[in-house]
Amino acid sequence: AQKVTQAQTEISVVEKEDVTLDCVYETRDTTYYLFWYKQPPSGELVFLIRRNSFDEQNEISGRYSWNFQKSTSSFNFTITASQVVDSAVYFCALINYGQNFVFGPGTRLSVLP
Amino acid sequence: ETGVTQTPRHLVMGMTNKKSLKCEQHLGHNAMYWYKQSAKKPLELMFVYSLEERVENNSVPSRFSPECPNSSHLFLHLHTLQPEDSALYLCASSQDGTEDEQYFGPGTRLTVT
Numbered sequence: 001a002q003k004v005t006q007a008q009t010e011i012s013v014v015e016k017e018d019v020t021l022d023c024v025y026e027t028r029d030t031t032y033y034l035f036w037y038k039q040p041p042s043g044e045l046v047f048l049i050r051r052n053s054f055d056e057q058n059e060i061s062g063r064y065s066w067n068f069q070k071s072t073s074s075f076n077f078t079i080t081a082s083q084v085v086d087s088a089v090y091f092c093a094l095i096n097y098g099q100n101f102v103f104g105p106g107t108r109l110s111v112l113p
Numbered sequence: 114e115t116g117v118t119q120t121p122r123h124l125v126m127g128m129t130n131k132k133s134l135k136c137e138q139h140l141g142h143n144a145m146y147w148y149k150q151s152a153k154k155p156l157e158l159m160f161v162y163s164l165e166e167r168v169e170n171n172s173v174p175s176r177f178s179p180e181c182p183n184s185s186h187l188f189l190h191l192h193t194l195q196p197e198d199s200a201l202y203l204c205a206s207s208q209d210g211t212e213d214e215q216y217f218g219p220g221t222r223l224t225v226t
Contacts, residue, residue, distance in 0.1 A: 033212050043201060045217035091156065095211055103156040 002027050004094050004104035012110045013082050020078045021107045023092030027073075029053075034068065034075045035093040039106070045091070051075065082111045116140045117218035119204050125224045126194065134189040134221045136204030145187040146215065147179060148203040156203070161211065162187060194225045 003026040013019045025034065036048040049059060051068050059066045063080045079086055092104040117138045126132050138145060147159040161169035162181040176198075178190040187204055201220045207213040 035214065037217075042219060043203075043222075044219040045203065045205070045215075047214040047216060050214050097212060101156075101158055101211060101215075105155045 002094055002096060002102045004092050004102050006090075006092055006104040006107050008107045009105070010108045010110070012112060014112050015084060016081050018078060018080050019082050019109065019111075020076055021090050021092075021109065023075045023077065023104060025073050025075065025092070025094045027094060027096055029096040031097045033095050033097075035095075035101075036066065036075075036077050037091045037093065037103075038088045039091065040088040048077075079109075082109075084111050084113055087111045116216050117204060117206055119202075119218035119221050121221060122219065123222045123224075125226060126191070127226055128194060128196070130194075131190070131192040133191065134202055134204075134223075136187040136189075136218055138185055138187075138204075138206040138216070138218075140206055140208075140216060142206035142216070143184055143209050144207045144211065144213070145181060145184070146205040146207075146211075147187065147189050148205065150201040150203055150220070152200075160189075163210070191223075194223075196225050199223055199225045 005024045007022055032053045034051045037045045038048055039045045049066055056068050065078045067076045087110050089106045089108045091106045094102050120135045144163045146161050149157045149159055158171055159173045160179045165181045176193050180188040201222050203220045204218040205215040207215045
């Protein structure tokens with residue numbers, strides 16, 4: 001069975017701090033995809049990144065970076081120099097090829113001015 | 114123009130009412146999805162349509178009835194709902210299969226009284 005765990009329910013940081021959101025997944029398949037989505041207060045989930053299981057390279061996009069480690073089944077997300085606009089709920093998700101999404105419970109990030 | 118639109122944004126209905134939620138995507142995608150997001154649960158996938166054919170129904174009660182008349186439109190028909198069905202209903206689309214990134218609409222906030 002597939003499972004995604006986001007152990008941090010809520011995180012609060014002060015603007016300009018770095019913050020890492022944890023994601024640990026479980027799957028028996030060797031081919032799978034991992035995603036991160038952001039859900040701001042408006043409610044609309046916004047796609048951030050997709051990684052496949054064969055690509056363990058870390059990725060950086062502006063202030064966002066992702067650390068994928070198959071050895072620990074983790075796909076952590078770091079925001080550098082956080083801003084108030086980063087306040088949202090962040091979801092990690094997993095899909096095995098040909099199957100459907102399993103979303104984690106989400107981490108609510110509050111960035112205080 | 115926004116990629117995925119949903120109407121209405123808010124809906125209050127009694128348990129004996131019949132209503133429909135509408136989703137439209139302007140991205141040329143071939144797959145569409147309905148999700149339910151409750152306060153205390155992870156995002157739940159309800160239905161998946163690929164090329165207008167339903168490919169997934171995750172044990173959703175029959176009081177929820179989806180309809181996909183073409184690849185750009187998706188409906189969720191509601192009848193005799195229960196108060197526990199109150200939630201945010203999100204529509205999403207993806208280019209093809211579920212391993213592609215999904216683009217979400219803003220959701221319909223449903224309250225069943």
